[in-house]
Amino acid sequence: MINLIGYYSLIIGLVISLSIVxxxxxNLRNSEKFDQRITVSIVTQFFLVVVSFFSLxxxxxxxxxxxxxxxxNSHTTEPLFYKITGTWGNHEGSLLLWLLVLTLYLLIFLxxxxxxxxxxxxxxxxxxxxxxxxxxxxxxxxxxxxxxxYPTPNEGLGLNPILQDPALAIHPPILYLGYxxxxxxxxxxxxxxxxxxxxxxxxxHIKKWAVTSWIFLTFGILLGSIWAYYELGWGGxxxxxxxxxxxxxxxxxxxxxxxCITVFEKRLILSSWVIVxxxxxxxxxxxxxxxxxxxxxxxxxxxxxxxxxxLYILIFLFTLIFLSILIFIFFFKNEKKELGSIxxxxxxxxxxxxxxxxxxxxxxxxxxxxxxIFLEVITSDKxxxxxxxxxxxxLPFLIPxxxxxxxxxxxxxxxxxxxxxxxxxxxxxxxxxxxxxxMSTIKVKFLFNTILLSxxxxxFFVSLKDFFKNKINNFSQNIAHFGFSLLILxxxxxxxxxxxxxxxxxxxxxxxxKDLKISFESLNQNTISNYESxxxxxxxxxxxxxxxxxxxxxxxxxxxNIVTSEADIxxxxxxxxxxxxxxxxxxxxxxxxxxTKPFMIWIWISxxxxxxxxxxxxLKKRHEN
Amino acid sequence: xxxxxxxxxxxxxxxALTILALTTFLILKSLEENVIYFQSPSDIKTLNNVKxxxxxxxxxxxxxxxxxxxxEVNFIITDLNNxxxxxxxxxxxxxxxxxxxxxxxxYLKDKNFFVATKxxxxxxxxxxxxxxxxxxxxx
Numbered sequence: 137m138i139n140l141i142g143y144y145s146l147i148i149g150l151v152i153s154l155s156i157v158x159x160x161x162x163n164l165r166n167s168e169k170f171d172q173r174i175t176v177s178i179v180t181q182f183f184l185v186v187v188s189f190f191s192l193x194x195x196x197x198x199x200x201x202x203x204x205x206x207x208x209n210s211h212t213t214e215p216l217f218y219k220i221t222g223t224w225g226n227h228e229g230s231l232l233l234w235l236l237v238l239t240l241y242l243l244i245f246l247x248x249x250x251x252x253x254x255x256x257x258x259x260x261x262x263x264x265x266x267x268x269x270x271x272x273x274x275x276x277x278x279x280x281x282x283x284x285x286y287p288t289p290n291e292g293l294g295l296n297p298i299l300q301d302p303a304l305a306i307h308p309p310i311l312y313l314g315y316x317x318x319x320x321x322x323x324x325x326x327x328x329x330x331x332x333x334x335x336x337x338x339x340x341h342i343k344k345w346a347v348t349s350w351i352f353l354t355f356g357i358l359l360g361s362i363w364a365y366y367e368l369g370w371g372g373x374x375x376x377x378x379x380x381x382x383x384x385x386x387x388x389x390x391x392x393x394x395x396c397i398t399v400f401e402k403r404l405i406l407s408s409w410v411i412v413x414x415x416x417x418x419x420x421x422x423x424x425x426x427x428x429x430x431x432x433x434x435x436x437x438x439x440x441x442x443x444x445x446x447l448y449i450l451i452f453l454f455t456l457i458f459l460s461i462l463i464f465i466f467f468f469k470n471e472k473k474e475l476g477s478i479x480x481x482x483x484x485x486x487x488x489x490x491x492x493x494x495x496x497x498x499x500x501x502x503x504x505x506x507x508x509i510f511l512e513v514i515t516s517d518k519x520x521x522x523x524x525x526x527x528x529x530x531l532p533f534l535i536p537x538x539x540x541x542x543x544x545x546x547x548x549x550x551x552x553x554x555x556x557x558x559x560x561x562x563x564x565x566x567x568x569x570x571x572x573x574x575m576s577t578i579k580v581k582f583l584f585n586t587i588l589l590s591x592x593x594x595x596f597f598v599s600l601k602d603f604f605k606n607k608i609n610n611f612s613q614n615i616a617h618f619g620f621s622l623l624i625l626x627x628x629x630x631x632x633x634x635x636x637x638x639x640x641x642x643x644x645x646x647x648x649x650k651d652l653k654i655s656f657e658s659l660n661q662n663t664i665s666n667y668e669s670x671x672x673x674x675x676x677x678x679x680x681x682x683x684x685x686x687x688x689x690x691x692x693x694x695x696x697n698i699v700t701s702e703a704d705i706x707x708x709x710x711x712x713x714x715x716x717x718x719x720x721x722x723x724x725x726x727x728x729x730x731x732t733k734p735f736m737i738w739i740w741i742s743x744x745x746x747x748x749x750x751x752x753x754x755l756k757k758r759h760e761n
Numbered sequence: 762x763x764x765x766x767x768x769x770x771x772x773x774x775x776x777a778l779t780i781l782a783l784t785t786f787l788i789l790k791s792l793e794e795n796v797i798y799f800q801s802p803s804d805i806k807t808l809n810n811v812k813x814x815x816x817x818x819x820x821x822x823x824x825x826x827x828x829x830x831x832x833e834v835n836f837i838i839t840d841l842n843n844x845x846x847x848x849x850x851x852x853x854x855x856x857x858x859x860x861x862x863x864x865x866x867x868y869l870k871d872k873n874f875f876v877a878t879k880x881x882x883x884x885x886x887x888x889x890x891x892x893x894x895x896x897x898x899x900x
Contacts, residue, residue, distance in 0.1 A: 528791050725829045
């Protein structure tokens with residue numbers, strides 16, 4: 137019954153989509169006023185998708201195994217929380233969530249843009265509906281979440297235990313709020329072109345959307361990263377895994393867009409660039425969905441390998457790209473005189489230069505992620521691209537990038553001279569000296585790292601000092617740049633100072649090196665609702681005689697039968713102590729990994745500071761209006 | 762003949778294109794250097810000479826081949842045609858076990874011996890890397 141309600145809500149939702157398209161086109165031709173029937177239809181459509189989504193959640197809560205999705209991804213012994221989050225822990229459910237966010241955003245867009253011109257609103261609605269229709273059909277045709285199984289099984293197959301974790305339970309919704317937010321930017325820019333509204337007002341209106349999706353995307357990536365650190369036991373924050381890269385690409389494009397749109401807002405230049413970026417952010421989000429969902433990339437996110445789904449998304453994606461390029465070429469009238477020319481010593485030039493750097497980083501990530509796919513298609517060689525590739529190509533360019541980030545905000549619009557040159561040079565000398573002193577105690581690739589560290593310190597000091605100025609020009613920019621410098625500093629120190637011991641131990645044995653001694657004291661076994669828990673007790677003694685006791689855990693889940701490791705982490709401001717214990721089948725030995733990770737928590741904190749920068753920019757805008 | 766502005770624009774386009782060409786070259790060059798090839802034990806047997814590159818080996822962990830000590834694990838990767846001895850010290854993923862698929866990353870010592878620096882974690886007991894599946898199917 138519930139399944140039927142869910143399924144038919146989707147069908148009716150699709151029909152309403154078609155009627156919205158019809159109404160919009162009619163409204164475009166005929167009247168001066170925005171047709172309120174469109175708003176009503178959009179509200180109804182959103183309501184139907186909500187009904188469909190909740191009926192799926194309800195099926196999960198009730199463990200209704202006559203539903204194929206529930207059968208594949210749920211189990212009666214799971215805690216209620218993970219039954220609910222299991223709704224989007226699978227292909228079908230997560231696509232339904234994607235559709236839900238898509239319609240939610242359109243609704244918010246309509247209510248937040250009452251004062252916008254009628255044609256612009258209709259065109260935006262129209263383009264957003266094209267995306268919505270695409271996803272409706274995709275969902276109904278290739279990934280219906282409401283398929284029946286007969287006879288009804290007694291027990292489900294269970295949610296992958298690795299997904300049974302609080303951080304990962306909210307990671308998909310937050311990430312989707314970011315990804316799908318770019319769809320509004322996409323529709324809106326096409327709408328603005330068609331209605332000839334690419335103007336200052338449009339820019340400040342759409343900038344809020346860009347900032348909002350960027351905040352969610354950042355936060356979503358952060359959650360995923362923290363999860364990989366403690367749950368997957370990867371013991372780090374970023375691995376250049378294809379799936380991570382895919383979320384990084386729209387992020388980079390969004391950052392570039394936010395900067396570029398600010399220039400457009402102030403000076404009405406770079407309009408084509410703004411349009412291209414708006415289109416590419418959404419395209420990159422869609423590419424991400426395509427690569428992850430088609431099963432081309434091997435990862436935890438690949439729920440099911442189904443060529444039909446991949447093909448559908450690919451065709452849909454190319455249609456959208458083709459459509460947007462056509463609209464850009466044939467309808468975009470760049471008649472408005474671009475104001476004046478660009479001087480090299482100005483804020484807009486420095487933003488443009490930073491944009492180029494961002495584009496460079498983006499293309500490195502894009503090529504590194506997609507090259508193996510193309511190579512396999514062409515030569516059938518199977519390859520992978522590792523972190524050294526990214527490090528080699530990105531790190532050297534980070535140096536001028538960081539310095540430009542420090543100096544750029546000091547410049548004025550149109551034409552400016554750098555004031556306080558002496559101050560800026562002084563800061564650089566100080567940063568260099570500090571880095572020199574620090575690096576001479578560490579001794580790894582001395583010259584390069586000293587310069588890299590100085591440029592990070594430089595941005596840190598310059599943006600820190602700006603907080604204490606009487607009149608802060610741009611508070612949110614300052615916070616975000618400060619957060620970024622802190623992020624780079626924590627990453628660098630984390631890299632320089634991390635230590636790791638990996639060994640295999642039996643119960644009662646201990647590992648001895650000149651710095652520390654790890655003793656495997658005991659192992660406790662407990663039974664918890666849907667898994668067996670093995671908790672090891674480890675005593676760690678360093679050369680100074682300080683001891684620490686860590687309790688890493690192994691969970692043996694009943695359904696599906698999977699072993700997961702839960703890291704035990706002692707967090708402190710300066711350094712994390714991290715331990716995982718792995719299980720080797722049919723052996724008495726346990727594989728132990730012990731790490732000290734300095735400044736780990738600052739990586740998460742600084743990322744939060746960066747998002748706070750985004751938040752304050754949203755607040756400020758509202759205040760000014 | 763041409764105005765100042767036109768000359769500037771040409772200069773700009775020229776510089777932009779040069780930078781673009783340079784970066785593309787740089788990226789592709791370092792891609793070539795940093796690529797890790799995936800091979801099966803049978804591929805290794807047909808090699809003419811053993812290179813010092815980092816590679817990935819995929820296959821199945823042979824039954825009762827795991828030997829574990831404090832500082833290392835030894836096991837045999839098989840694609841049911843050929844076998845390769847592997848020595849490894851590092852993090853062992855939970856799903857690493859005899860009779861299951863495995864992907865090891867590291868360096869070849871000779872045609873029979875591989876020193877692994879990483880064993881790739883998989884997240885699902887039914888999951889078999891497509892590379893391994895293919896290697897197993899080919900036989």
